[in-house]
Amino acid sequence: MCSVDPDEIVEMTRATGGLDLSSGNVTCRKCNTEKAVVVLRMKDAYCRECFLSYFVHKFRSTIGKSKQIRLGDQILIATSGGVSSSALLHLVREGLDESSHKKLRFEPACLYIDESCLSDDSPDAGPEFVQQVCNRVLSRKFPCYVISLEHIMSSQPPVPTLYIEDGSAELSTSLELKEQLRKLLSSCKTDSAKQDLLEQLRRELLCQCAGALGYSKIFLADNATSLSVSILSNVALGRGSQLSDRVHFKARHKDIEIYRPMRELLQNEIHYYNDLHEISTVEAPSFKHKGSSIISCTEQFVMGLQKEFPATIPTIFRTGDKLVSTSTEMSKCSTPELNDHIDTDFSPIMLCVMCGLQLDTLQSESSAVQATIVSQRLSRIVAPTTKPEESVAEDTNCSYDTSSTSNIPPQEHSLDNVKSNNGCTVSSNGVGTNSCDCSQQTCCSSSKDKALLDANNSVPKDILDGYLCYGCRIIVRELEEVNRLPIKVRGSVAEQERRKHMREQIQDFLL
Ligand SMILES: [Zn+2]
Ligand SMILES: [Zn+2]
Known part of the structure; x- marks a missing residue:
């Protein structure tokens, strides 16, 4: 299945009409027997089995070839309840439950950072979404920790709460810290600075929580699409020298190692994976930028280009992958x-x-x-x-x-x-x-x-x-x-x- 690697797309050719599967007559290009249910790169049709084996292989090989994840490693998976992190949890659970020699052998737990305090629309909806996200994590049989983003403002080390199924574990919140965080973000004069600052705070809190819980490795659910946007936006934000820490498979944040096992997978592939497995996702409340920030403009630019030129994201992604700061x-x-x-x-x-x-x-x-x-x-x-x-x-x-x-x-x-x-x-x-x-x-x-x-x-x-x-x-x-x-x-x-x-x-x- 490696033959469908995005690396093979080298020319920025304009897309000329996607393949239509609605007739039901298209067969899989891999096995040539089964009915195709998924179209990748506008014209490559795959059946369910071939697509899933391609998808899982990409995920496993990203972890396997790095040789960084070892037997018994304790790994904290950052989850948001979104498309990519929901797929990541499913992939990890499937990998752990497998009986073959390819079985994943680390010990995961999940952490959800509640950002509802930043939402203008539903600032009080935090507990409801915490329940939704955490119950999904528990349904995959992983322990789930929760913390509110405002704890980044505290002078004390963060103490994430272990979520229990009936929701009885009260999420520790602080009105004073919430107010401090809101004031900090509102003192940013531009949306770009606000979004970038939020990104740094989130990452810092995540690493502090990992340290507090005794984890030295973190999994992020960043995918190839989001990383391609990150590559361009980080350069525009003056973070070009940090690209390797922000987009490569492995990065280090002080004593914590950060891994991105979903980095080879495109967003639309993840959507297909979730649909085929009927994985539901949650869009939890968070900061929604209202104006134009560098990150949102970059995202619009990349996604717009990707529609017309399917090689856009693989090209940006592969180029960014090679960039290392001296x-x-x-x-x-x-x-x-x-x-x-x-x-x-x-x-x-x-x-x-x-x-x-x-x-x-x-x-x-x-x-x-x-x-x-x-x-x-x-x-x-x-x-x-x-x-x-x-x-x-x-x-x-x-x-x-x-x-x-x-x-x-x-x-x-x-x-x-x-x-x-x-x-x-x-x-x-x-x-x-x-x-x-x-x-x-x-x-x-x-x-x-x-x-x-x-x-x-x-x-x-x-x-x-x-x-x-x-x-x-x-x-x-x-x-x-x-x-x-x-x-x-x-x-x-x-x-x-x-x-x-x-x-x-x-x-x-x-x-
Ligand atoms: Zn097939
Ligand atoms: Zn800095």
């Missing part, structure tokens, strides 16, 4: 002065405090990200009256020109002064929380020490920036209030800053 090695920064706010001596691999992925901002001077950073700083120094939005727009098109720095007074080359300017510009426009209202650069450089973190773990925007990857910096740039971010994010910045200052203080005494 930033891991390049983070041994060749220009430490550009990143002197980062304590690289203490942490050889710096992780973004928000998304948990490796920092991609510790790049060499000639990198695109440093060009953008330098350009942003220069825009603010040379034209302090320029509105932030304008400077950002210019920045993205601006190339790094070292000669342009020659017009800047020598003292303004220092990072502290540049950071001070950032703080003042932000503050004077009423954006952000940096309390410094001064116009003197020297004031702000001293505020770096005093404003580090108070009892509430409030973090100045410019200091927070230093601990964020490029994609997360864009989110923070779109936030009206950075101190609405989860307390754990701010706490992590606080801890790293304290260690950095401690090191500076004892530096002369170190051998």
Whole structure:
């Protein structure tokens, strides 16, 4: 069945009318005997048995060829009750129950993150949907844990609730945390930032829950279609260097390994699989973006193109699969002065405090990200009256020109002064929380020490920036209030800053 691999589609040819099965006379192209019930790639017809064996083979081979999942591994399956995760649960159950040598041999449990607190339409419908999703999980004989998304705002480690069939296990919710989460998302100025932020929060909570439950491996139900959209949207969101962590079969989030066993399967194939097995799905309430975000526009673009050119998704998917960032090695920064706010001596691999992925901002001077950073700083120094939005727009098109720095007074080359300017510009426009209202650069450089973190773990925007990857910096740039971010994010910045200052203080005494 490998002969129907999407790899074989290499030409972007326009679709010319799909095969119609309504006459009932079309036979399966694989066995040539049975009546076809499924059409793939517009013209390839398969009978039920041939399609299901192709589908299951794709799923099993994705897990098998990686050789990462071992006998007795405990795996937490993230489920949403949707099309892809419902199919994943069915596939795993079938695999575990099989008697042949191909039987799956790991020990799964499921986790459902209730996002009803974000829904404008049905914010109180959470318990009802929790029951629906969890009962489906229990019907597959998997233990099911539940947690509400608002717990990402808590300072305590999350404690997922084990769901029991009669629904007696009360889902722990907190009105205060809900309100904090809503305020955080509503302080995002754009839908793109909001969706991206939500994605990071969800992923972080999932990994925190896995850690709390003692699981070190997670299965996600991302499929080839959703991953193709992710590939393009992540690049557009400034997360191109993180593609391997976001779309490859295996990714690492701190101590947790994330796997995507459905990644070879297309969305329409999953729909066919669910239909043939009569698997019902639930569309649980969550955040519904009302405007146009980068992710929704990318999705419309890819799906529209896919209708006319069936090779679109396989082409994007296979191309994205080959893209690997070289930033891991390049983070041994060749220009430490550009990143002197980062304590690289203490942490050889710096992780973004928000998304948990490796920092991609510790790049060499000639990198695109440093060009953008330098350009942003220069825009603010040379034209302090320029509105932030304008400077950002210019920045993205601006190339790094070292000669342009020659017009800047020598003292303004220092990072502290540049950071001070950032703080003042932000503050004077009423954006952000940096309390410094001064116009003197020297004031702000001293505020770096005093404003580090108070009892509430409030973090100045410019200091927070230093601990964020490029994609997360864009989110923070779109936030009206950075101190609405989860307390754990701010706490992590606080801890790293304290260690950095401690090191500076004892530096002369170190051998
Ligand atoms: Zn057949
Ligand atoms: Zn990040």
